[in-house]
Amino acid sequence: MFKHRGDTRTLSHNLRIASLLSFVAGIVNVAGFLSVQRLTTNVTGHFAFLIDEVFKLNFLNALVFFLYIFFFFLGSFFSNFVIEIVSRRSERYIFVVPIVVEIIILSLLPFLGKHFIDTHPDIVAYSLLFAMGLQNSLVTSISNAVVRTTHLTGLFTDLGIELSQLLFYKTPEAKSKLRSSIRLRLTIIFFFFTGGVCGGVFYSTIQLYVLLIASGSLVFGLIYDSIKFRIIQLKQSLSGK
Numbered sequence: 001m002f003k004h005r006g007d008t009r010t011l012s013h014n015l016r017i018a019s020l021l022s023f024v025a026g027i028v029n030v031a032g033f034l035s036v037q038r039l040t041t042n043v044t045g046h047f048a049f050l051i052d053e054v055f056k057l058n059f060l061n062a063l064v065f066f067l068y069i070f071f072f073f074l075g076s077f078f079s080n081f082v083i084e085i086v087s088r089r090s091e092r093y094i095f096v097v098p099i100v101v102e103i104i105i106l107s108l109l110p111f112l113g114k115h116f117i118d119t120h121p122d123i124v125a126y127s128l129l130f131a132m133g134l135q136n137s138l139v140t141s142i143s144n145a146v147v148r149t150t151h152l153t154g155l156f157t158d159l160g161i162e163l164s165q166l167l168f169y170k171t172p173e174a175k176s177k178l179r180s181s182i183r184l185r186l187t188i189i190f191f192f193f194t195g196g197v198c199g200g201v202f203y204s205t206i207q208l209y210v211l212l213i214a215s216g217s218l219v220f221g222l223i224y225d226s227i228k229f230r231i232i233q234l235k236q237s238l239s240g241k
Helices: 011-036 044-055 059-087 096-119 121-143 153-165 172-240
Strands: none
Touching (some): 044 059
């Protein structure tokens, strides 16, 4: 899931990582909005608010929206920067470091968030936007831009196009490829929605600690991926004998 890159990736790999990361993004999206009333998984809306504040000459408010965009960008930059550095030393762990950083952010915020929500709510938004920018860059790099997990606008656009193409593509190969792509997009949408429902249900009782479910899911994903990779290596070793 995290160790395969490029031509070695299969639909199964993409479905697993899409399920995990879109579920996490769904939780973050709802938790961020309920805690600080800000969108924390994409920056499309923040661009509109930024321009609106600039035209109103509210430059201090405009700066806040600019920082929302900047921290999402910074997360994306940091993710790929780390991937490039680690890849020069070990191909095996290039995607682990960004995920670990995301786990740390999502694990610390529940314990620090109460203070920040009352005093500096934008810090919560900056942190979550950084984490989601990091995640979006990571999964884009792993899947060669096939999987996106932090927002749904492009997904629904692509899904609409591909569903219409099913009516015109005649060859079995073309239809099979389209069905695989549609299945992937529906998986992302479903798990983003599931994560959002989970975030909303649990936020009402445990507040920002719902982010621990997201970070715990990422930890589970890393452990699962590591165990499965070792099992595959063991099978290959035994078959080689």
